[in-house]
Amino acid sequence: MxxxxxxxxxxxxxxxxxxxxxxxxxxxxxxxxxxxxxxxxxxxxxxxxxxxxxxxxxxxxxxxxxxxxxxxxxxxxxxxxxxxxxxxxxxxxxxxxxxxxxxxxxxxxxxxxxxxxxxxxxxxxxxxxxxxxxxxxxxxxxxxxxxxxxxxxxxxxxxxxxxxxxxxxxQAAGANHAEAVPQLVGPGWHHVAEVSDLPADRPVRRDVDGVAVVVVRQRDDVVHVLAEHCSHLGGPLSEGVLEDGCLRCPWHGSRFRLTDGWNVTGPAVAPQPAFDTRIVDGRVEARLRG
CATH class of the missing domain: 1.20.120 (Four Helix Bundle (Hemerythrin (Met), subunit A))
Structure with missing residues (x-):
């Protein structure tokens, strides 16, 4: 055998x-x-x-x-x-x-x-x-x-x-579950959504170059985009809660700053991949930061 x-x-x-x-x-x-x-x-x-x-x-x-x-x-x-x-x-x-x-x-x-x-x-x-x-x-x-x-x-x-x-x-305990995002997203700007399709001050799931992301449009049409799956254990951030400019993971409570994905509080030990955004003719576009 x-x-x-x-x-x-x-x-x-x-x-x-x-x-x-x-x-x-x-x-x-x-x-x-x-x-x-x-x-x-x-x-x-x-x-x-x-x-x-x-x-x-x-x-x-x-x-x-x-x-x-x-x-x-x-x-x-x-x-x-x-x-x-x-x-x-x-x-x-x-x-x-x-x-x-x-x-x-x-x-x-x-x-x-x-x-x-x-x-x-x-x-x-x-x-x-x-x-x-x-x-x-x-x-x-x-x-x-x-x-x-x-x-x-x-x-x-x-x-x-x-x-x-x-x-x-x-079992990948302690691993960065968002580490693959920079290898999966191609360079340059990518279409995310129409601005009019994004609810204000509520996280929603979208895709950037086939990679899941969470999108938050603030009422002044400032749009933030982070990788969707929490770096701690892959929790769905689009189901999280907005708190003081941060997004809290619904699974274990890690808080990530919307502006740059920094893990303000744990248990996540790695920041969340963040995207630059721009609005062109009513369309939100994003590119991986850094």
Missing amino acids: SPDARGPGRVLRSVDRLERFSGADRWLDAVRRVVHAAPLGRARDGLHGRWLGHPVHPLMVQVPIGSWLSAAVLDALPGQRYAARTLVATGLLAAGPAAVAGWVDWADLNRQQQRVGMVHAATNIAGVALYTTSLTARLRGREWAGKVFGWAGLTVVGVGGALGGHLAYR
Whole structure:
């Protein structure tokens, strides 16, 4: 039998079944409400990574993973117990902030992503527990037990990392869902709509060179055009709400400035592709900005 005939492998089938498992959805909703209710204020956007232009959680997890991997290597060498102990402790200290950023991102994912993300989090919690046990054993002079728990923790964290990779690369959690627009829209000006066909102060969906966009005509006939699908998770901005010169995504509440597509508030970490506009003989035309 050819590889193509066999279909997806066991690992992929298992994770796909996890995406479809709905038995814990009520519990996921309860956890999501707790995360949304946390009094984080402006720090929430910082934890999403809006200041960085992409999610900050993958960056933050490099410290605990790197520390624990280094500790595992030192555990295989003689005379490195103090250095290994320090690295295990460093990983544990860094794991907390990384987990907070991960939970903030998780609360604004779609349902299939949340299901995988919860198992990703539970696996990493188990890894942290093993490393806590490892450090405790080391501090009590039980070096071999500390090493064994450390190696077990690294294995479990590796599984969690694989699930994180599935989230990022197969489910596109944290990816810019509007990134393709500059590659799809041809250069120059494109017809959008007749001015008379556009309602005032209400977002509507139209096309520019075959690419979906959201169009907002203000009452003074100033027209703004942004890419239709939200950069966070592809939500339909034409179904959003206008607020103080911004357009709020109906799915997760990201706000984009009409004039240039800048993501004023998250969870979107990438701005929305924006278009220059002009009116010629009653026709709205647009071209991709920049």
